[in-house]
Amino acid sequence: MLLHLIRHAHAVAADEDALRPLSKRGRRQVRALAKFLRATDEFDAAEFWHSPLARSHETARLLARRLRLKAKLVEVAGLEPGNDPAALARRLIRLERPVAIVGHEPHLSALASLLVARTAEPPLFVLKKCAALALERTGARWVVRWQIPPELLNDSEAAKK
Numbered sequence: 001m002l003l004h005l006i007r008h009a010h011a012v013a014a015d016e017d018a019l020r021p022l023s024k025r026g027r028r029q030v031r032a033l034a035k036f037l038r039a040t041d042e043f044d045a046a047e048f049w050h051s052p053l054a055r056s057h058e059t060a061r062l063l064a065r066r067l068r069l070k071a072k073l074v075e076v077a078g079l080e081p082g083n084d085p086a087a088l089a090r091r092l093i094r095l096e097r098p099v100a101i102v103g104h105e106p107h108l109s110a111l112a113s114l115l116v117a118r119t120a121e122p123p124l125f126v127l128k129k130c131a132a133l134a135l136e137r138t139g140a141r142w143v144v145r146w147q148i149p150p151e152l153l154n155d156s157e158a159a160k161k
Helices: 024-040 054-066 086-093 107-117
Strands: 002-007 047-050 072-075 099-103 132-138 141-148
Touching: 002 054, 002 107, 024 054, 024 141, 047 054, 054 072, 054 099, 086 107, 099 107, 107 132, 107 141
Parallel strands: 002 099, 047 072, 047 099
Antiparallel strands: 002 132, 132 141
């Protein structure tokens, strides 16, 4: 079973818009990530789970559309930056379909570390904006299948933190 962890793309500043939707740069980041993932044929998700925050939802929606996936978008509680990843990790044990989780730091790094190393601290991963990490469950263990930092994407502007 594959699990894709994706940090939301760049968002506008809170003083510009309190809801913090994606910026133009963030939308470019999503386009670059989708283009990269389509070319590799290594991405599959039956659902996109996202936090209730606008930048996470928008990243999930744009990514699903650009990847031409019929994946369902699902708002999931417990995906916000300061949430404890343990509850979500327990939920993932029962999961049997590939899912993409679009969320925030430091939550995603803590979740990935908890799944792979069975401890959230210290974090083993750092996910920059619009980075992706694929984990694969083999039995009771999660292993890293691949990681895409934004620097690998062709859009140099999109790769900026």
